[in-house]
Amino acid sequence: MKKIFLTLALVMFSFSIFAQEKNKKLTMEVDGKCEMCKNRIEKAVLGIKGVKYALWDIPSHQLSLIIDERKTDPMKIKTALVEVGHDTKELKATEEAYAKVHPCCKYREDDTNDSDTH
Numbered sequence: 001m002k003k004i005f006l007t008l009a010l011v012m013f014s015f016s017i018f019a020q021e022k023n024k025k026l027t028m029e030v031d032g033k034c035e036m037c038k039n040r041i042e043k044a045v046l047g048i049k050g051v052k053y054a055l056w057d058i059p060s061h062q063l064s065l066i067i068d069e070r071k072t073d074p075m076k077i078k079t080a081l082v083e084v085g086h087d088t089k090e091l092k093a094t095e096e097a098y099a100k101v102h103p104c105c106k107y108r109e110d111d112t113n114d115s116d117t118h
Helices: 002-019 035-046 074-083 095-099
Strands: 024-029 051-056 062-067
Touching: 024 074, 035 051, 035 062, 035 074, 062 074
Parallel strands: none
Antiparallel strands: 024 062, 051 062
């Protein structure tokens, strides 16, 4: 009986390993306004082990990613983003982190797009 249980546990564990993708594409919305925001957002996520590609689109606020799910997950990425002052749908930056972004990057106060001024 122990052998059957152990075999089943090993089979299920191996399936969970294979379910994680080496090159998973995903997108998420990240608040920001300008080229300075773009640089900060991309730098923050590219510093995470397992993030292979990151591109934030200023007009749509969409962050396109390619990640290795064996090394990172979306919540780690969102946590890194809020630490540098950028909100996501699920997590919000602290007031302290938000206060550190450049004054022109204050997306909470102003909905304009400053992408052509930086």
